[in-house]
Amino acid sequence: MSEKVIKSADRVAEEIVEWVESHGLETAFERAERLKPCPIGHSGACCKICFMGPCRLVGPDAEESAQGVCGATLPVVSARNFLRMVAAGTAAHSDHARDMAYTLLEAATGEAPDFTIKDEGKLRRLAGIIGIPTGDRTKEEIAKDVAEHIISQFGQQKGEISFIKRAPEKRQEVWRKWGIVPRGVDREVAEAMHRTNMGVDQDPENLLTAALRVSLADGWAGSMFSTDITDILFGTPTPRRSEASIGIMKEDEVNVVVHGHEPSLAEMIVEVSQEPEILDYARQKGAKGINLVGMCCTANEVLMRHGIPTAGGFLNQELAVMTGLAEAIMVDVQCIMPAIAQAAKKFHTKVVTTSNKGRMLDAVHIEYDEHRAKEVAREVLRLAIDNYANRTTEGSRVHETAPVIAGFSHEYIEYMQGGRFRASFRPLNDAIMAGRVRGVVGIVGCNNPRITQDSVHDYLAKEFIRNDVLVVSTGCGAAACAKAGYMTPETAFEMAGPGLKEVCEAIGVPPILHLGSCVDNSRILTVATHMVKEGGLGDDISDLPAVGIAPEWMSEKALAIGCYFVASGVYVIFGSESPVESSSRVKEIMTKQWEERFGGKLDFIPDPEEILKKALEAIDRKREALKLRKYEPGRFGTERKLMSMADRRKLESAARPHEGVK
Numbered sequence: 001m002s003e004k005v006i007k008s009a010d011r012v013a014e015e016i017v018e019w020v021e022s023h024g025l026e027t028a029f030e031r032a033e034r035l036k037p038c039p040i041g042h043s044g045a046c047c048k049i050c051f052m053g054p055c056r057l058v059g060p061d062a063e064e065s066a067q068g069v070c071g072a073t074l075p076v077v078s079a080r081n082f083l084r085m086v087a088a089g090t091a092a093h094s095d096h097a098r099d100m101a102y103t104l105l106e107a108a109t110g111e112a113p114d115f116t117i118k119d120e121g122k123l124r125r126l127a128g129i130i131g132i133p134t135g136d137r138t139k140e141e142i143a144k145d146v147a148e149h150i151i152s153q154f155g156q157q158k159g160e161i162s163f164i165k166r167a168p169e170k171r172q173e174v175w176r177k178w179g180i181v182p183r184g185v186d187r188e189v190a191e192a193m194h195r196t197n198m199g200v201d202q203d204p205e206n207l208l209t210a211a212l213r214v215s216l217a218d219g220w221a222g223s224m225f226s227t228d229i230t231d232i233l234f235g236t237p238t239p240r241r242s243e244a245s246i247g248i249m250k251e252d253e254v255n256v257v258v259h260g261h262e263p264s265l266a267e268m269i270v271e272v273s274q275e276p277e278i279l280d281y282a283r284q285k286g287a288k289g290i291n292l293v294g295m296c297c298t299a300n301e302v303l304m305r306h307g308i309p310t311a312g313g314f315l316n317q318e319l320a321v322m323t324g325l326a327e328a329i330m331v332d333v334q335c336i337m338p339a340i341a342q343a344a345k346k347f348h349t350k351v352v353t354t355s356n357k358g359r360m361l362d363a364v365h366i367e368y369d370e371h372r373a374k375e376v377a378r379e380v381l382r383l384a385i386d387n388y389a390n391r392t393t394e395g396s397r398v399h400e401t402a403p404v405i406a407g408f409s410h411e412y413i414e415y416m417q418g419g420r421f422r423a424s425f426r427p428l429n430d431a432i433m434a435g436r437v438r439g440v441v442g443i444v445g446c447n448n449p450r451i452t453q454d455s456v457h458d459y460l461a462k463e464f465i466r467n468d469v470l471v472v473s474t475g476c477g478a479a480a481c482a483k484a485g486y487m488t489p490e491t492a493f494e495m496a497g498p499g500l501k502e503v504c505e506a507i508g509v510p511p512i513l514h515l516g517s518c519v520d521n522s523r524i525l526t527v528a529t530h531m532v533k534e535g536g537l538g539d540d541i542s543d544l545p546a547v548g549i550a551p552e553w554m555s556e557k558a559l560a561i562g563c564y565f566v567a568s569g570v571y572v573i574f575g576s577e578s579p580v581e582s583s584s585r586v587k588e589i590m591t592k593q594w595e596e597r598f599g600g601k602l603d604f605i606p607d608p609e610e611i612l613k614k615a616l617e618a619i620d621r622k623r624e625a626l627k628l629r630k631y632e633p634g635r636f637g638t639e640r641k642l643m644s645m646a647d648r649r650k651l652e653s654a655a656r657p658h659e660g661v662k
């Protein structure tokens, strides 16, 4: 008897996949099995940038002798393909940021009346960083200038993107030395497309340097713009309790899934879903209420700010339809499988596209317009409510969820280490110096149906915290940890090593912190910068005992993120195979040369145990270079006492209470 292949480590997802198979339906899991990747394209050896090809650069001595019709060598082809992917990832995050910037502008001028400025403090701080006067100006006046400044950064042609100066000084110097400071977001993306056009840049090293430059226009610009603006408009996250699982769908309520990436319309849906008229309408149609559920990065946005439950990441989207309980799946841009519209034909679910950039055949289109945002949100909700009566009893229904605490903005991480009056990164730095916390790892990125869903996220998260490594997580990686139930102080304390456990217990946080969506990887850059500025752990991000990992990646956006972390000085490991596997020269540049120049490197390691080993070794090497106490489990040096939550609350009782854990 052949052994059963597990598709997902998410038990609820696995049950639905089994139900799907037994009903003759299919999802990405089955399609991935049937559709093997082309090994030539998969390894970066296929050139299809002109119509003399596609040329396949294969053969026993391909690295040295294979050429395309034009004479392009394998390293050139491979590097060119890679640069295009990074540019596409940067474009996606940054175009999302551009929409956010226009929403901020129109909120400030009153043209988008449903939007207000929720975090004036963050707006004023950001204005200060980019040199916009604040004084006694109104928040709208400041917001208008901030938005216009950010919008100008997309089309800036010369000089340096202004947010670059938020990085540690030493890092900025490294970037200047190697000529990778981005000038303007759009300029770097356009130039990457030009360079990779037929017959332009023929030097793999130069092409890969350009990949780092365009990626910095993502991390320290596009993504960072988006995170900051979203916080200003909708509030900077603080911890919220919620639930995670596709099992969050309710039998007696109208289930509306908000899926995609840009949070503006989803925010409006959250607000409007609480209006008495809408709730009455749902009751008239026989439902007890409206159950909002997030998916992918939109889930992370509304989970971080409102505690809306997440149905999970990328691979759960088709499964949401298969429950037979989703009245509507509202989508905008990025990571939306066309397969959901096909699946929906067999169920009652309505797939609603809302962005003209992301139209889909067989979907209902209700175009989002920020000038009448709430009206659009009501229209989507009414469509879902009207669809409730069409629900049949078909579908795979498992009602099981895991508790999660999410909402760790860098501002909150700072606050939780000392309260309003003593907010700093000192306690974390001290804990690392003393060996209580061995280091920090970011576990981020996608799911990929070629890897058992969540299995590597799961394994690594558990192992790192067991080894006293603090984990920060975003994107579908965070959804994986949330669904597994690792993002609560209670459950995770059972698994954390003794040092990390003590630190987390003192502060009252989980050892795996949910930092948000994929654009919120910029929060990790900010946390790293604050740790450097706090002192004691070197004077650059490359000195920190920290590693970034995307174990189940699939998106071009993940590559852009990986590259900007490398350029920022971080050792980055991607799971699965390398998209440049075909060229040893390209792999050498991404590891040896990038490490020498930037202090960070990019490795692709399919074996999870090897990922863990390499990451821990890298952390220990950084500790050694910093001359920190050698990490030994359960044995720590002395450090400043961490203030417990209870002590801090006492100290602050006279002051306004911070929102805190809800």
Ligand code: NFS
Residues within 6 Å of the ligand: 261, 296, 297, 313, 314, 334, 335, 444, 445, 446, 447, 475, 476, 477, 517, 518, 519, 554, 555, 557, 558
């Ligand atoms: Ni990130 Fe968010 Fe998920 Fe991957 Fe897609 S949802 S932007 S790309 S799949 S982590």
